[in-house]
Amino acid sequence: xxxxxYVKGKVRALEGDMVVAEAMRQINxxxxxxxPITPQTEIVQTFSGFVADGLVDTEFIAVESExxxxxxxxxxxxxxxxxxxxxxxxxLALMWEVxxxxxxxxxxxxxxxxxxxxxxxxxxxxxxxDMMGARDAGWVQIFxxxxxxxxxxxxxxxxxxxxxxxxxxxxxGLAGFVLGHTLGRVEILPDEVVKQFVGQYKPSHSLLDxxxxxxxxxxxxxxxxxxxxxxxxEGMNNALKVIPEVGQEFGRLxxxxxxxxxxxxxDDADVAILIIGSATGAAKVAVDQMRADGVKxxxxxxxxxxxxxxxxVADALKGRKAVAVMERSSCFGGETSPVSAEVCSALYxxxxxxxxxxxxxxLGGRDTVxxxxxxxxxxxxxIAETGVAEPxxxxxxxxxx
Numbered sequence: 227x228x229x230x231x232y233v234k235g236k237v238r239a240l241e242g243d244m245v246v247a248e249a250m251r252q253i254n255x256x257x258x259x260x261x262p263i264t265p266q267t268e269i270v271q272t273f274s275g276f277v278a279d280g281l282v283d284t285e286f287i288a289v290e291s292e293x294x295x296x297x298x299x300x301x302x303x304x305x306x307x308x309x310x311x312x313x314x315x316x317x318l319a320l321m322w323e324v325x326x327x328x329x330x331x332x333x334x335x336x337x338x339x340x341x342x343x344x345x346x347x348x349x350x351x352x353x354x355x356d357m358m359g360a361r362d363a364g365w366v367q368i369f370x371x372x373x374x375x376x377x378x379x380x381x382x383x384x385x386x387x388x389x390x391x392x393x394x395x396x397x398x399g400l401a402g403f404v405l406g407h408t409l410g411r412v413e414i415l416p417d418e419v420v421k422q423f424v425g426q427y428k429p430s431h432s433l434l435d436x437x438x439x440x441x442x443x444x445x446x447x448x449x450x451x452x453x454x455x456x457x458x459x460e461g462m463n464n465a466l467k468v469i470p471e472v473g474q475e476f477g478r479l480x481x482x483x484x485x486x487x488x489x490x491x492x493d494d495a496d497v498a499i500l501i502i503g504s505a506t507g508a509a510k511v512a513v514d515q516m517r518a519d520g521v522k523x524x525x526x527x528x529x530x531x532x533x534x535x536x537x538x539v540a541d542a543l544k545g546r547k548a549v550a551v552m553e554r555s556s557c558f559g560g561e562t563s564p565v566s567a568e569v570c571s572a573l574y575x576x577x578x579x580x581x582x583x584x585x586x587x588x589l590g591g592r593d594t595v596x597x598x599x600x601x602x603x604x605x606x607x608x609i610a611e612t613g614v615a616e617p618x619x620x621x622x623x624x625x626x627x
Contacts, residue, residue, distance in 0.1 A: 232481040235413040242376050242405035243268035245412050246312065246338045249380035251276045252420035255336075256307035256427075259287035259298035263317040264350050265402040266340040270312055292317035296324040296335075303333035304442045306432030308384070311335065314402055315342030318356045322363065328395045329364025329458060331442060334387035334427075335395040337365075338380060341503070342402040343590045344556070351591020352402040354502065357531075358555040358564045364458050366396040366465050367532035371506045373410025376400045378482055381415075384424045385472045391464040393430070401504035403591065415480065423479065462533045469530055486535035488527040489542050491517065495524030497606035498543060500569060501552040502528045505587070505594050509552070512599035523603045531565070536572035543573065547610035548581040550602050552622075554588045562619060581615040587622040598623050 240248065246269045250258065258277075260270040277286040285302075289295045292313050299309040313321060318339055328335055339357055343349040357367055366386060370376040379398040387396040400406055415423075431440040446454060466486065473484030490506075491513050492498060499509050506527045516523040526542050528535075543549055551566035562570060566584040573580050585602060588594045602622065609615050 230481075233415060233419050233479055235415040235480075237411060237413050239409045240373065240412055241268065241407055241409055242373055242400050243340065243407065244272055245373055245376045245410075246380050246400070247272035247276070248414060249377050249420070250310055251282055252415070252417050253308075253310065253381065253384055253424055254282045254421070255284050255310040257285045257287065257299065257302035257309045258311060259289055259295045259302070259309070260311050261289050261292050261295045261313070261317065263292065263314055265342060265406045266312050266314040266317065266338070268406070269338060269340070292320040293324060296321045296328060299335045300324060300328050300331060300333050303328070303335055304331060304432070305434050306429045308388075308427040309333070309335050310337070312338040312340070314340040315344055315350070315356050318360060319344060322360060325360055325363040325365060325395075327443075330454070332393045332458075332461070333395055334393050336380075336383045336387050337395065337397050339397045339399045340402045340406045341399050349590040350402070352404050352504075353554045353556070353589045353591065354399065355555040357397060357399050358557070360397070361532055361564055364394060364462065365532060366392070366394055366462065366469075366530075367399065368396070368469070368530050369399045369503045369528070370405065371504055371527060373405060373412045374482070376405060377412050377414065378476065378480070378484065381420055381423060382472050382476055382484065386465065386469055388427055389468045389472070390430070392461045392468055394458070394461050394465070399503065404504045413480075419479070423476070465533050466535055484529065486530045486538045487542055488529060490525040490527065492524035492526060492542060494522055496522045496547045497549070497603055497610055498524045498526055498546045499550045499552055499599065499602060500526045500528060500539070500543070500565070502531065502565065503554065505552070505554070508594055508596050509599045511596040512603065515596060515600055516603050521603060521607065528565070534568045534572070536568065536575075539569060540572045540576045540578060543580060544578055546580055548583070548606040548615070550606055551582060551584050553584055553586045556589060557586070581609050581613070582618070583609065583615050584619050585622045586620070592623065594623060
């Protein structure tokens with residue numbers, strides 16, 4: 227059999243924000259509208275330098291707010307442009323009104339979100355409260371564990387959003403400061419390879435296509451609004467099929483394959499942690515430590531949160547005795563949390579009797595080390611032994627007060 231030959235890129239050490247900017251340069255979008263906000267600032271600052279140096283053909287719009295940034299991207303997208311932007315934390319919160327407009331108008335905008343906590347108290351460090359708050363706005367959501375995934379997700383996001391079976395905006399998240407402002411190893415593909423992979427954007431309708439006029443943003447009364455929302459749901463649901471397809475195509479090109487979820491040492495695991503984002507690495511180290519002590523522990527990394535891959539999660543967790551869902555967002559008023567509510571629903575509706583507990587961790591940028599994840603596994607072993615999961619909502623590494 228012939229050995230598969232993958233495209234080799236140039237290995238560089240880059241900060242996560244620089245990685246996003248580099249991917250944007252290679253994508254060479256028609257329009258980027260953005261407003262700087264820490265820890266996203268370096269993305270748009272670096273990209274504006276690419277524009278000034280003539281390295282891209284992009285129309286860069288420096289706007290007065292994040293609300294204006296998203297509004298500008300929506301206008302550009304409706305006019306048939308490939309539009310990209312970036313934000314985080316309070317910037318994403320300021321966009322929330324027009325996030326719904328972007329998805330409702332079926333604008334396949336790609337946006338990097340450098341995950342940041344929401345005030346108050348004032349905090350600019352990482353957690354996932356920003357994207358969790360936008361989880362029902364009709365945007366596809368994927369997350370990165372490391373710098374390489376930051377780059378790969380930024381490139382794949384364009385293909386996912388613009389796929390004719392989806393045509394919805396997408397957020398690709400990376401941990402603020404933890405990834406955004408730290409150096410990491412990343413393999414940067416040749417420009418022509420990225421250009422060929424993302425292809426030329428071909429909108430089905432455009433405001434500027436005067437030969438095929440279309441109306442955007444008109445008043446949608448009760449007679450059609452319901453049907454349009456159903457069409458959005460169909461586009462979102464189609465992403466469950468398209469995201470792995472794009473990930474497999476990217477893998478055949480680079481050797482780095484992507485799906486909806488990623489298991490680690492999960493095949494024979496009795497207890498498991500489900501987690502999103504950069505802390506996955508520490509959880510994997512904890513698995514190795516627990517395995518060395520004879521404990522069958524595993525990790526399920528959730529790469530895609532919207533649409534929620536319920537069947538993939540259920541298939542991966544089937545047969546586990548106890549599962550901890552790690553939640554890195556501030557969530558109030560519910561019995562569980564945004565992620566664990568989805569996990570519990572996925573398991574319950576498939577009649578899988580697995581004990582599930584929620585751990586809130588790492589809010590406001592607090593670091594979570596492998597030993598703390600090891601404690602979660604020890605807690606899960608007790609739950610598996612006794613069958614008692616209470617309390618089902620817990621806090622990890624919370625200081626006494």
